[in-house]
Each structure stands twice: as C-alpha cells, then as structure tokens.
Amino acid sequence: MKTLVEKSVLGQAWVLPDCIDFGNQKDFSDDLVKKILTARGITDDKDIEKFLSPTIKEYMPDPFVLHDMERAAHIISDAVMQNKKIAVYGDYDVDGITSTAIFVKFLQSLDVDVIWHVPMRDGDAVDELIKQGAQVLITVDCGISCVNEVEYAKNHGMTVVVTDHHSPDNTLPIADAVVNPKRTDDTSELNYLAGVGVAFLTLVAVNRELRNNLSDDKKRDLQSKINLMDYLDFVALGTICDTMSLVGLNRAFVSAGLKVLDARKNLGLRVLMDVAGVRHASVYVAGFVLGPRLNAAGRLDSAKPALDLLLTDNPLVARALAEKLDQMNKDRIDIQNVIMLGAVAQAEKCCNDGKCSLFVCGDNWHGGVMGIIAGRLKDKYNRPSCVATRIDGVINGSGRSVANVDLGRIIHEALACGIISEGGGHAAAAGFSLMADREQDFTEFLERSVAQQLGENPIVSRVVVDAEIDASGANMNLVSRLSVLAPFGQGNPEPELVLNGAVLQFATVMGNGAHLRGAVKTSMGTTVPFVGFNLVGTPVGDFLLDDANTNTTISMLGKLKDNEYNGRHTAQFMLEDIAVR
Numbered sequence: 001m002k003t004l005v006e007k008s009v010l011g012q013a014w015v016l017p018d019c020i021d022f023g024n025q026k027d028f029s030d031d032l033v034k035k036i037l038t039a040r041g042i043t044d045d046k047d048i049e050k051f052l053s054p055t056i057k058e059y060m061p062d063p064f065v066l067h068d069m070e071r072a073a074h075i076i077s078d079a080v081m082q083n084k085k086i087a088v089y090g091d092y093d094v095d096g097i098t099s100t101a102i103f104v105k106f107l108q109s110l111d112v113d114v115i116w117h118v119p120m121r122d123g124d125a126v127d128e129l130i131k132q133g134a135q136v137l138i139t140v141d142c143g144i145s146c147v148n149e150v151e152y153a154k155n156h157g158m159t160v161v162v163t164d165h166h167s168p169d170n171t172l173p174i175a176d177a178v179v180n181p182k183r184t185d186d187t188s189e190l191n192y193l194a195g196v197g198v199a200f201l202t203l204v205a206v207n208r209e210l211r212n213n214l215s216d217d218k219k220r221d222l223q224s225k226i227n228l229m230d231y232l233d234f235v236a237l238g239t240i241c242d243t244m245s246l247v248g249l250n251r252a253f254v255s256a257g258l259k260v261l262d263a264r265k266n267l268g269l270r271v272l273m274d275v276a277g278v279r280h281a282s283v284y285v286a287g288f289v290l291g292p293r294l295n296a297a298g299r300l301d302s303a304k305p306a307l308d309l310l311l312t313d314n315p316l317v318a319r320a321l322a323e324k325l326d327q328m329n330k331d332r333i334d335i336q337n338v339i340m341l342g343a344v345a346q347a348e349k350c351c352n353d354g355k356c357s358l359f360v361c362g363d364n365w366h367g368g369v370m371g372i373i374a375g376r377l378k379d380k381y382n383r384p385s386c387v388a389t390r391i392d393g394v395i396n397g398s399g400r401s402v403a404n405v406d407l408g409r410i411i412h413e414a415l416a417c418g419i420i421s422e423g424g425g426h427a428a429a430a431g432f433s434l435m436a437d438r439e440q441d442f443t444e445f446l447e448r449s450v451a452q453q454l455g456e457n458p459i460v461s462r463v464v465v466d467a468e469i470d471a472s473g474a475n476m477n478l479v480s481r482l483s484v485l486a487p488f489g490q491g492n493p494e495p496e497l498v499l500n501g502a503v504l505q506f507a508t509v510m511g512n513g514a515h516l517r518g519a520v521k522t523s524m525g526t527t528v529p530f531v532g533f534n535l536v537g538t539p540v541g542d543f544l545l546d547d548a549n550t551n552t553t554i555s556m557l558g559k560l561k562d563n564e565y566n567g568r569h570t571a572q573f574m575l576e577d578i579a580v581r
C-alpha cells in the first residue's frame with residue numbers, strides 16, 4: 001500500500017494498492033479496469049473476463065456440489081409426487097422472507113399443499129406446523145442452530161430438510177438433509193451465498209429431480225411451466241439485503257435479478273416500488289429502498305405482512321400491505337431517531353472520557369434497531385460500538401466494529417469468562433445479552449479488550465483508493481469505462497477515486513442545509529461539478545464554503561457518477577473528503 005495522503009481534511013489516511021499508479025497522467029490507458037480488479041485480487045485474465053460478464057450461465061454451479069443436496073432434492077421431490085403436506089420455515093429478515101417466498105411459490109405452482117411460517121421477533125412455532133398436519137419441514141435461511149426444534153419435529157414424525165447459510169455449531173441438527181455451504185464437510189466453495197441463494201440452488205436441484213421422475217401428466221405439465229429465472233428478483237433482494245459479497249455466483253444472481261426486478265414481474269415488489277416512489281431497480285433500491293420497508297415489519301413485530309406482500313396476486317391486497325410496510329418503516333425511523341439522540345449523548349461522553357470503545361444502553365429501547373444504531377455510532381465515532389436495551393433486568397444488544405478490531409472475538413471471550421450470558425458474531429458484527437448487574441463489568445471488559453487489540457495503533461480511519469487521476473479525467477468516458485465493474489455493493493464497492501489538481505471554483509449549501517454542491521476547474525480548463533452529502537458542518541464543508549479558499553488547488557476523494565438531468569448525461573463527482581497538498 002502506498003499512502004497518498006497521511007491526513008486529509010477529515011483526518012483520514014488515503015492509501016493506494018501498489019499495483020495502481022496513474023499518478024497525474026491525464027489520459028490513462030485501457031487497463032484501468034484491469035488494474036482495479038488486480039488490486040481487488042482478481043488477477044487472472046480468465047477470471048477478469050468472467051468477472052466482467054456475470055451471467056447465470058457462466059456462474060451457475062451444479063447444485064449437487066452442495067453436501068446433502070442429493071438427499072434434500074430426493075425428499076422434497078418425493079413429497080411433491082406423493083402429495084404430502086409441506087411446511088416452509090423461514091427467518092424474519094429480507095433474506096429469510098425471500099427464501100420462504102421462492103419455496104412457497106415454487107411448491108404452489110406444483111399444486112402442493114404448502115404452509116409457511118416466519119417467526120415473530122420472539123417465539124417459535126414448530127408445534128403449530130405439526131398441528132396443521134405438515135409432514136415435511138423445510139427450513140430456509142435458518143435451522144442450522146435449531147438442534148432442539150429439529151429433534152422435536154423428527155420426534156413428531158416429520159421429515160426435515162434444513163437449508164441455511166449460517167455457520168454451524170459443533171453439533172448439526174439431526175435433520176434428514178442439511179444443506180449448508182458452511183458445513184465443514186462441504187466442498188462447494190459457495191460459502192458466500194445468502195440463505196436465499198442456498199434455497200434457490202435447492203429449488204434448481206428439486207426441479208431437475210422432478211423433471212426426471214414425474215410420471216403424473218398434470219404435475220409434469222405444471223413443472224414445465226415453472227421458470228426458476230423468474231425468482232431471481234427475490235434472490236437478488238435477499239442477497240443484497242443480507243449484505244453478502246457481490247462476487248462469484250452472487251454477482252450473477254444480482255445482475256440477472258435486478259433485470260427481473262426492473263421488468264416489474266412480481267406484483268408485490270412492483271407495488272412496493274411504486275409506493276416508495278422508485279422507477280428503476282438497482283443495488284441501491286434493493287438495499288436502501290425495498291430492503292428497509294420489507295425489514296420494518298420483522299424489526300417491529302412480525303415479518304408476516306412483508307411475506308404476504310411477496311406472495312399475493314391481489315393488487316388491492318398488495319397496495320394495502322405495501323402502504324402498511326411503508327408506514328412501519330417510517331415508524332421504525334422515528335423510533336430509531338429518538339434512540340439515536342440518547343445514544344449520541346452517551347457516546348459523546350465516552351469519547352470525552354478518552355475511551356476507544358463505545359457502550360451505550362437505554363431502558364426499554366426497541367431491540368429491533370440496536371444493530372442499525374451501533375453501525376451509525378461506529379461510522380460517526382470510528383470506534384467499535386455496542387448498543388443495548390435494558391428490559392426487566394436483562395440487557396440485549398448488538399455491536400459493530402471498525403476494521404482493525406475483532407469484536408466477535410471479544411464477545412466470545414466475554415462469554416467464556418461469564419460476563420455475558422449469551423453472545424456470538426464475527427469480526428465486524430456481534431450480538432450479546434447479559435444480566436443488568438454485569439453492565440459495568442462488560443463495559444470495562446470491552447474497553448480493555450479493544451485497547452489491547454489496538455495496541456500502539458491509534459484509530460485512524462483509512463480509505464483504500466482504487467485510482468488516483470488528474471481531475472481532467474473525470475468525465476463521462478471514465479464513468480462508462482468503470483461501469484463494466486457493476487453491480488456494485490458489498491464486496492465489490494464502487495471505485496473510490498482521488499482527483500488531483502482540482503481548482504475550487506465555488507461551493508454552496510443545497511437542499512435542507514446539510515448538503516453542498518459546487519464545481520472545480522481542471523488543468524485542461526474543463527469543469528467538474530460535485531455534490532457532497534452531509535458535508536455541511538464538517539471540516540470539509542467549512543473549507544469549501546469559505547470564500548477565502550476559492551481558487552485553491554485541492555485533491556478530492558469520492559466516486560464519479562452519471563448524473564441524468566432532462567435526458568442529458570454528465571459526470572458528477574460525489575465528494576467525500578478533500579486534501580490540500
């Protein structure tokens with residue numbers, strides 16, 4: 001890594017992978033894309049070519065590479081052929097409900113007697129499914145750690161197929177088939193899939209099995225009408241909202257799925273897009289417009305209305321559900337904003353006390369927004385942040401961490417020494433619960449552990465830049481050159497650029513007063529317009545809005561976007577930070 005800027009105006013370090021060096025070149029060669037990919041670890045010419053054409057055809061594996069898939073496909077297709085009653089059991093987030101939806105849709109199109117269940121935030125319901133006479137239980141996006149529930153279902157005569165993508169514990173559930181790419185004995189190398197990706201591959205396997213074995217004319221006829229590609233909008237949605245890395249098969253799912261979403265084939269999603277006021281599908285729309293609305297119900301109460309929306313074919317019902325979810329999302333934002341005020345006040349105090357970790361806790365805060373708030377605090381204060389709610393003597397919370405602190409490890413250690421009563425997670429995110437009288441112990445343990453992991457390294461946020469170029473290169477030509485890297489998202493971020501030699505022309509506050517826009521002049525005499533969201537009130541905003549800085553030469557960090565206005569396309573820079581060099 002080469003350090004471009006040690007300390008930007010926002011106090012960040014800007015670093016560049018060694019293999020990219022465009023310096024102040026005004027016209028960079030065609031291998032810009034190749035260099036960016038190389039820096040991101042895609043080095044082989046063949047892999048680069050494959051990356052640049054993320055088609056299902058190119059990426060689709062044989063689903064039977066997944067451990068236990070053969071058994072799962074057998075059980076499910078047999079159940080279909082023998083007209084058994086099947087229950088689908090999902091989770092309450094977007095990944096869980098999209099997984100449930102594709103399974104239910106598939107089975108319904110085959111005239112199977114299918115029932116489904118998504119949990120409330122608290123509570124379980126295998127019993128309910130048994131009472132309703134289900135003979136086969138299929139779990140999607142969950143089940144791997146439900147050892148007791150699976151055993152219970154088995155003891156009551158059910159055949160159980162678990163499909164999941166969560167890391168297994170030491171003991172696998174005693175299901176008849178357990179499809180999970182994170183099983184230690186799974187060799188598929190598909191452990192980056194979302195729950196819905198695993199569910200989709202299971203359907204591909206079941207579909208193939210049915211095609212080979214169906215004898216009943218009617219069912220064969222029904223099966224022939226199923227086009228699994230129509231489900232890819234759900235697969236894309238679940239994959240994006242579960243923040244899976246958009247690499248490999250996920251990249252293909254998302255590319256193809258966004259096209260299905262854009263074709264507005266699913267009634268529920270189409271109406272939800274209308275209610276939210278968006279026309280076109282994108283990773284952003286899936287992750288930040290549809291996702292929060294579909295998640296809102298599960299966060300506040302039960303995911304049922306969201307799942308109902310995905311499954312309905314009644315336009316009036318769809319409209320009512322979409323409006324309900326939209327309202328629930330507004331309620332969620334209100335709840336979140338109130339809690340955020342309290343959380344920020346506590347966090348400021350931690351920072352003033354010189355702490356390198358944040359633990360904030362409130363009485364009866366809504367548990368459904370703890371993770372979101374922890375993420376916000378982490379971004380705002382650049383410290384590992386835990387946010388928790390205290391209800392009836394018990395504290396439940398979520399944490400989010402910065403790049404150089406493994407929070408999951410800390411939570412596991414806290415569990416091992418009995419400070420917390422439950423907990424788990426990975427480096428960047430974790431969940432935990434403890435008795436209220438251990439709050440002080442946990443706060444101290446967290447601070448000590450974070451300090452230990454940081455050692456001598458102070459917390460400096462570091463931005464990895466994809467390319468440094470002369471500002472004159474920031475034009476539509478570059479936008480279209482970089483667009484071959486899309487779809488962008490988790491694991492495949494939009495290229496982060498540094499524009500050098502930009503001479504500030506003007507900057508002005510826009511919108512509600514939080515954002516600003518302006519323009520710079522380049523060495524070639526061209527102008528590059530920029531916008532900066534939430535920069536007013538930051539050191540960058542102060543610098544740009546100060547008239548004394550007009551005509552200063554700056555380096556700008558951000559992303560170059562296509563800005564369409566009245567049918568005209570121009571390159572616009574989304575400014576995030578600046579440096580004066």
Ligand SMILES: [Mn+2]
Nearest residue numbers: 095141195242
């Ligand atoms: Mn999931």
